[in-house]
Amino acid sequence: LTEWRLITGRVLLAAGMMAALWLLWPRRAVTPAEKQALAEGRSILTYWDRHSGHEHEARKALIEEFNRSQGHIYIRTVPIGYNALMEKILTATAGGDPPDICSLDGGMLAQLAWQGLFLPLDDIVAATPALRPDAFMGHVWPMVAFDGHVWGIPTTTDTYCLLWNKTAFRKAGLDPERPPRTLKELEAYATKLTIRSESGAIEQMGFLPWLPWDNSFMWGRLFGGRWYDPETGRCAASEDPAIRASLAWQQRFTSDPAAEEQLPYAMDVERIAAFTRGIGDYMSANNPFYSGKVAMIGEGEWQVTFIPKYAPGLDWGVAPLPQPEGVPPCGYGPTCIADVIPATSKHPEAAKAFLKWFNSPRPGGGPSPASDYNYAIHNIPCRREDALQDRFIGHPKFRVFVEQLLEHNVVTYPVTPATQFFTDQIERQRERVTFRKVTPRQALEDLDAMVNNELDRVRTLIRRRMGS
Amino acid sequence: MTPRERRNLRNGLLFASPWILGFFGLAVYPLVMSIYYSFTEYNVVLPPVWIGLENYRELFFEDPLFWKSLYNTLYFTVFSVPLALAVSLGIALLLNRKVPGMSVFRTIFFLPSIVPLVVSSVLWLWVLNPESGLINTTLYHLFGIEGPGWIADEQCSKPSLILMSLWSVGGAVVIFLAGLADVPQTLYEVAELDGAGRWAKFRNVTLPMLTPVILFNLVMGLILAFQYFTQVYVMTGGKGTPVDSTMFYALYLYRNSFYYLRMGYASAMAWMLFAVILAATIAVLISSRRWVYYQGE
Numbered sequence: 030l031t032e033w034r035l036i037t038g039r040v041l042l043a044a045g046m047m048a049a050l051w052l053l054w055p056r057r058a059v060t061p062a063e064k065q066a067l068a069e070g071r072s073i074l075t076y077w078d079r080h081s082g083h084e085h086e087a088r089k090a091l092i093e094e095f096n097r098s099q100g101h102i103y104i105r106t107v108p109i110g111y112n113a114l115m116e117k118i119l120t121a122t123a124g125g126d127p128p129d130i131c132s133l134d135g136g137m138l139a140q141l142a143w144q145g146l147f148l149p150l151d152d153i154v155a156a157t158p159a160l161r162p163d164a165f166m167g168h169v170w171p172m173v174a175f176d177g178h179v180w181g182i183p184t185t186t187d188t189y190c191l192l193w194n195k196t197a198f199r200k201a202g203l204d205p206e207r208p209p210r211t212l213k214e215l216e217a218y219a220t221k222l223t224i225r226s227e228s229g230a231i232e233q234m235g236f237l238p239w240l241p242w243d244n245s246f247m248w249g250r251l252f253g254g255r256w257y258d259p260e261t262g263r264c265a266a267s268e269d270p271a272i273r274a275s276l277a278w279q280q281r282f283t284s285d286p287a288a289e290e291q292l293p294y295a296m297d298v299e300r301i302a303a304f305t306r307g308i309g310d311y312m313s314a315n316n317p318f319y320s321g322k323v324a325m326i327g328e329g330e331w332q333v334t335f336i337p338k339y340a341p342g343l344d345w346g347v348a349p350l351p352q353p354e355g356v357p358p359c360g361y362g363p364t365c366i367a368d369v370i371p372a373t374s375k376h377p378e379a380a381k382a383f384l385k386w387f388n389s390p391r392p393g394g395g396p397s398p399a400s401d402y403n404y405a406i407h408n409i410p411c412r413r414e415d416a417l418q419d420r421f422i423g424h425p426k427f428r429v430f431v432e433q434l435l436e437h438n439v440v441t442y443p444v445t446p447a448t449q450f451f452t453d454q455i456e457r458q459r460e461r462v463t464f465r466k467v468t469p470r471q472a473l474e475d476l477d478a479m480v481n482n483e484l485d486r487v488r489t490l491i492r493r494r495m496g497s
Numbered sequence: 498m499t500p501r502e503r504r505n506l507r508n509g510l511l512f513a514s515p516w517i518l519g520f521f522g523l524a525v526y527p528l529v530m531s532i533y534y535s536f537t538e539y540n541v542v543l544p545p546v547w548i549g550l551e552n553y554r555e556l557f558f559e560d561p562l563f564w565k566s567l568y569n570t571l572y573f574t575v576f577s578v579p580l581a582l583a584v585s586l587g588i589a590l591l592l593n594r595k596v597p598g599m600s601v602f603r604t605i606f607f608l609p610s611i612v613p614l615v616v617s618s619v620l621w622l623w624v625l626n627p628e629s630g631l632i633n634t635t636l637y638h639l640f641g642i643e644g645p646g647w648i649a650d651e652q653c654s655k656p657s658l659i660l661m662s663l664w665s666v667g668g669a670v671v672i673f674l675a676g677l678a679d680v681p682q683t684l685y686e687v688a689e690l691d692g693a694g695r696w697a698k699f700r701n702v703t704l705p706m707l708t709p710v711i712l713f714n715l716v717m718g719l720i721l722a723f724q725y726f727t728q729v730y731v732m733t734g735g736k737g738t739p740v741d742s743t744m745f746y747a748l749y750l751y752r753n754s755f756y757y758l759r760m761g762y763a764s765a766m767a768w769m770l771f772a773v774i775l776a777a778t779i780a781v782l783i784s785s786r787r788w789v790y791y792q793g794e
Contacts, residue, residue: 113735116755123541144540144758228643230628302649302739307628450757457741464651464740482559483757490538493546 066096066103072379074104074129077118079366080406081110082312083338084331087405088132091398095386102379104130115141115449118371122146127371129380132184135172135364135441136448142180143446143491148370149178153381159389159397159412168362168439169411175444181367182384184399185408187329188362188433189247191215191351195344197222197233197324208325208348212278215325215351219282220293222324231296231304234317236325238279239463241311241318243456244327247363248275250440253356256455257443262488264451264480267473274353276462276469283463298464314339330430333407347429360437365411409434446487451480535765540758552765563766565741566749567773569655573745574722574777577659581718582711585666589673590699603674610667618731621661622648648732654742658728669714676710677703681792708789716778723774726751746770 058067085108154160173181195205201221209215219235254271283298284291309315317323319340400415458472537545625647633644647657726747737744754763
C-alpha cells in the first residue's frame with residue numbers, strides 16, 4: 030500500500046508540474062481569433078498602442094479591418110498607454126520580446142532612435158506614395174526623420190488652444206462669446222473668474238498656465254522665445270529675454286510673499302498645489318475643466334471628442350491662445366505620435382506592410398485608415414491633405430485647432446537625443462520658479478547647464494559608439 | 498566518499514538546485530554585472546561603453562539632484578525608522594494584554610501590512626488630499642482648522658510620507674509580539690517581589706529583553722527606508738514633486754535608468770546606496786554591543 034501511495038504521489042506531482050508548465054508556457058495565440066489566424070498560417074504581430082481607453086478602441090477597430098483585409102498577417106493590439114511607456118519598451122526590447130510595431134511620442138522616438146532601438150523605415154517611405162515627406166505638415170517630418178533616416182511614420186499631431194467655459198463667463202458677467210485676445214485680457218478675465226472660499230481656498234480657478242499639465246515649453250515659444258538653438262545644438266534659454274519673460278509671467282500667477290500688494294489674479298502657491306492635487310482624473314467627468322472648477326484652460330484638439338463623451342452638457346468655446354503684443358502669431362505642434370518598428374521585431378516586413386496599409390488611401394480612393402483614426406479620436410492628421418478634409422476643417426471648433434498648424438509657422442519640441450530630459454528639466458525649473466525658490470534667470474541658467482551637460486554626454490557617447 | 502555519501506550529495510544538490518540556480522542567476526550575476534556597468538555607459542539595448550570612474554565623478558561633483566535625493570532619503574530614514582519602532586512597540590505592548598477578542602485587534606493592526614503598496618498609496622493620496630481628503634475635511638468640520646497641504650506642500654510632503662509609513666507597521670508589531678512572548682515570566686515575578694511597578698518592569702525587564710528584536714527591526718527598517726520607492730512613485734507620478742521635495746534616492750535612480758536610459762549611472766547610484774546602507778548597518782551593529790542584551794548573558 031505504501032508503495033502504491035508513493036507511485037500515486039509521483040504521478041500526481043508529475044501531472045501537477047506538467048499542468049503548471051502548460052499554463053505558464055508562452056502562447057502564440059490566445060483568443061479564438063488568434064488561434065484561427067494561427068491555423069490559417071498567418072504571422073501574428075503585436076501592436077503596442079500608446080493610446081488607451083476610447084482612443085485605443087478606435088485604433089483596434091481599424092486594425093481589425095486590416096486583419097480582415099488580407100490573409101497572411103494578424104495583428105493583436107495591446108493598449109499600453111502613455112504611463113511608463115519608455116520603461117516598457119526598453120525592458121521588452123532588452124528582454125528580447127519587443128512588440129512588432131509600437132506607437133509613441135515624437136520626443137521619446139528621438140531619444141530612443143539615437144540609442145539604436147528602431148528599424149529605419151526609408152524603404153517603405155520610398156515605396157509608398159502616401160508617405161511622401163512633402164505630403165506631411167512641415168513641422169512633422171523632421172520629428173521622425175533625422176540622422177539620415179526615417180525612424181517612424183507619424184500618424185497624429187496636436188496643438189493647443191484656449192478653451193473657455195461659457196457658463197462661468199456668464200456668471201462672472203463676461204460676454205460668453207468673447208474670449209480674451211491678449212495676455213492682459215487673459216489676466217483680467219482670470220481675476221474675474223477666480224472664486225475663493227471664505228477661508229481662501231480656491232473654489233474656481235480662472236486660469237493657470239500649467240494646467241492641465243506643465244506647458245512651459247509652449248509658453249516660451251508663444252512669447253517668441255527659443256529654448257534650443259538648432260545651429261549650435263545647445264540649450265540657450267538663459268540668453269533669451271522672451272523665454273525669461275514667459276517664466277516670469279507664469280510666476281506672476283503665484284502670489285509673492287515679499288511683495289506688499291499682490292496681483293489680482295495671483296494665487297497662493299500652496300493653495301494652487303492643493304487645488305491641483307484635488308482635481309479628478311483627466312479622462313473622466315471629474316476633469317476640472319469639465320466639472321467647472323477651471324474656467325479657462327490651454328487644451329488640445331482631442332477635447333472635441335473628449336468633452337461630448339465626458340461632459341456632454343458643457344457649454345464651451347475655443348480660440349487661439351493669447352500671445353504677448355507684438356509677437357507674430359505662431360502655431361504650436363509640440364510633437365506627433367508615430368508608429369515605429371523595434372530593431373529586434375520578429376516580423377519587420379509584415380509590420381511594414383501594415384504601416385503601408387494604415388497610411389495609404391483605401392482602394393477606391395477613400396480616406397486612409399490613419400485619417401479615419403484621427404477623425405475617430407479628433408487628433409490632427411499629420412498629412413496636410415487629410416487635415417484639409419471637410420470632416421476636420423469643416424468642424425467649427427476643430428477648425429480653430431487645425432488652423433493653428435496650417436496658417437502659422439509651427440514650432441515643435443527640439444529633436445535631440447535628450448528631449449525627454451530636456452522637457453523634464455524645463456518642468457522642474459518652472460516649478461522652482463513658481464514656488465519662488467529661484468528667479469527665472471537663475472532657473473534658466475541652471476537649465477542650460479544641466480541640459481547642455483546631458484547633451485554633451487549623450488553626443489560624446491554616440492560619437493564613441495560610431496567610432497568603435 | 499562512499500557511494501551513499503556521493504548519492505546524498507548529488508540528491509542534496511539536486512533538491513537545492515532551484516535555489517542555487519535562482520541565487521546565482523537572479524542575485525549574484527546581476528550584482529556582479531552592476532559593478533561592471535557602474536563603470537560604463539549602458540542603455541540595456543546596445544553594448545556598454547567603458548568610461549571608468551566618470552559616473553562616480555558626475556554623481557559627486559556635478560549632480561545636485563543626487564545630493565538632494567540623498568538628503569531627502571536620509572531625512573525620511575532618520576525620522577521614520579525610530580518613529581515606526583516606537584509606534585510598533587507601543588502597539589505590540591497594547592496587543593500583548595490578555596483581554597477578550599485580542600486576536601481580532603491583532604488582525605486589524607496587521608491588515609494594512611498586507612494591502613498592496615500601490616493600493617495603499619492611492620488610498621493615502623485621497624486621505625491626504627488637501628481639498629477633499631479625509632484628514633483636512635475632518636479637521637475643518639470638527640475643529641474649524643485649515644489643514645496643511647500635506648503631500649502637495651513642500652514643507653509637509655516628507656512628514657506626510659513619514660506619517661503614512663506608520664500605517665503599515667504591522668509586520669514589526671508581529672515580531673515584537675513574538676519577542677514579548679519570549680520574555681521569561683520568572684523575571685517579572687522576581688521584579689514584582691522586589692516591588693517593581695509597571696513602568697519599572699517595562700524599563701528594566703521588558704525593554705532589555707526586547708533589545709535583540711529592536712535591533713532586528715531597526716536594521717530591517719533602515720534598509721527598507723533607504724530603498725523607499727513605490728509609494729512616492731505612485732503618489733507623485735514618478736516626479737518627486739513638489740520642488741524635488743519627495744525626490745527620494747531610489748526614485749531618482751529609477752528615473753535615471755528608465756527615463757534617461759542611464760543604466761550605468763543608475764548602477765553607480767545603486768552601489769553608493771549600498772555603501773550608505775552598509776555603513777549605517779555596521780554603525781548600528783557596532784553600537785548594539787552597548788545596548789543589546791541576549792538572554793543568558
